[in-house]
Amino acid sequence: MSPETNSVSSFDLSKYPAFDPLKTAQVKIDPLNKGLGRADEAFVADQAVALGWNLLHEDLSLPAAVLYKHKLEHNLRWMQDFVRAYGVKLAPHGKTTMAPRLFEMQLASGAWGLTLATAHQTQVAFRHGVRRVLMANQLVGRRNMAIISELIADPGFSFYCLVDSVELVDLLSEYFRERRQQLNVLVELGVMGGRAGVRNDEQLDEVLAAIDRSNGSIVLSGIEVYEGVLKEEPSVRTLLKRAVEATRRLVAKRKDAAAPFLLSGAGSSWYDVVAEEFTAAGFGPEVDIVLRPGCYLTHDAGHYRETQVRILQSNPVARGIGSDLECALHIWAYIQSVPEPGRAIVGLGRRDAAFDSGLPVPALYFRPGKDTIPMPAPAHWRLSRIMDQHAFLEVSTLDGVRPGDMIGFDICHPCLTFDKWRTIPMVDSDFRVVEVVQTFF
Numbered sequence: 001m002s003p004e005t006n007s008v009s010s011f012d013l014s015k016y017p018a019f020d021p022l023k024t025a026q027v028k029i030d031p032l033n034k035g036l037g038r039a040d041e042a043f044v045a046d047q048a049v050a051l052g053w054n055l056l057h058e059d060l061s062l063p064a065a066v067l068y069k070h071k072l073e074h075n076l077r078w079m080q081d082f083v084r085a086y087g088v089k090l091a092p093h094g095k096t097t098m099a100p101r102l103f104e105m106q107l108a109s110g111a112w113g114l115t116l117a118t119a120h121q122t123q124v125a126f127r128h129g130v131r132r133v134l135m136a137n138q139l140v141g142r143r144n145m146a147i148i149s150e151l152i153a154d155p156g157f158s159f160y161c162l163v164d165s166v167e168l169v170d171l172l173s174e175y176f177r178e179r180r181q182q183l184n185v186l187v188e189l190g191v192m193g194g195r196a197g198v199r200n201d202e203q204l205d206e207v208l209a210a211i212d213r214s215n216g217s218i219v220l221s222g223i224e225v226y227e228g229v230l231k232e233e234p235s236v237r238t239l240l241k242r243a244v245e246a247t248r249r250l251v252a253k254r255k256d257a258a259a260p261f262l263l264s265g266a267g268s269s270w271y272d273v274v275a276e277e278f279t280a281a282g283f284g285p286e287v288d289i290v291l292r293p294g295c296y297l298t299h300d301a302g303h304y305r306e307t308q309v310r311i312l313q314s315n316p317v318a319r320g321i322g323s324d325l326e327c328a329l330h331i332w333a334y335i336q337s338v339p340e341p342g343r344a345i346v347g348l349g350r351r352d353a354a355f356d357s358g359l360p361v362p363a364l365y366f367r368p369g370k371d372t373i374p375m376p377a378p379a380h381w382r383l384s385r386i387m388d389q390h391a392f393l394e395v396s397t398l399d400g401v402r403p404g405d406m407i408g409f410d411i412c413h414p415c416l417t418f419d420k421w422r423t424i425p426m427v428d429s430d431f432r433v434v435e436v437v438q439t440f441f
Helices: 041-050 069-086 100-108 119-127 142-152 166-178 201-212 233-253 271-280 303-314 316-320
Strands: 064-068 114-116 132-138 158-163 183-189 218-225 261-265 287-291 329-340 343-346 361-366 382-386 391-394 406-410 423-427 433-438
Touching: 041 433, 064 069, 069 100, 069 271, 069 316, 069 423, 100 114, 100 119, 100 433, 114 119, 119 132, 119 142, 132 261, 142 158, 142 166, 158 166, 158 218, 166 183, 166 201, 166 218, 183 201, 183 233, 201 218, 218 233, 233 261, 233 271, 261 271, 271 287, 271 303, 271 316, 303 316, 361 382
Parallel strands: 064 423, 114 132, 132 158, 158 183, 183 218, 218 261, 261 287
Antiparallel strands: 064 329, 329 343, 329 406, 343 391, 361 406, 382 391, 423 433
């Protein structure tokens, strides 16, 4: 399959002669809803832009996930300003969105590459033009190895994955040696009670020895940590210092290396502390420090908003940027019913937004036919319960809400919201649809 096969621009529109883009009412699918399943989805989605659809004109079927282009662009600039100030590289985690258009925006804004979590995700990114991937996970299983083998056959593609055991190094070595290929790996360091990663120096030495025995099929390319399994800053810093010392030790042994050694960490919660600890080590050009946050792109109203408050309070670089990350993803839905005083039923549910890290938060309110622009939702509004397709909104009897009113919700946890949508309209500051983003989960 060619790299362009899944690209929006590759669809052959001649296959769909019966579709008239000026008669969208004849189409039995909603081009901006999750149920879109036909190959002409890209063609239909393009018409949303051509026809000048606007969220506030009720041109979209709700509930709908909506991205704000101006806020995405702000968040892209913010994070690039942050990593530039530290002199480190950014490989944002693509699993957050699995949206090639958003990958493109991140790379165009200066990202060094993308982080992904699986062979499938890596394949999707490759087929949409991404040419440097750090898979922050172990590569396990024959078919997964085969996918990566096919991709790294392209000399223009750079790929790295993680190892943390002798057994895995041996499996990878056998597979890629048979194919006369070299696989770049980073040794993952972990902590007791955490997830993957070597727990101590003895295990690290065993993994390094296994890499040495691979006869060049496995190439030691760096050290990696995921500090997000830890909840307290002192323990995070301890893990990061351990990674620095391991890197210092291994870099000293490298001779005539063709590429810099990678030192990578940083999910979306502790990227400031990772930047501080890794840059304080004073490495030169022989080491590339790579940060991997992903949720900054759309931000959220839950955990990541809380961590961003901490970052702005404690980190002078973040504070010096002079602005903050903004929520760039909303779920818009209608009030469907007001069955009793102080309660409205909203057409939004677990099928539409993440609920694992907190329920969606009312952010904007709009009454079609009356309001000209959305207003901030009252501070006392909150969701008390969420079902598959319905949410219970607690309001005041004085608020006067009624069926047909529109509410835009901030979400808590973008990763588990994006994966509920196949197509997501992107709007400008006037709520006009300017692009349609596809996801590939």
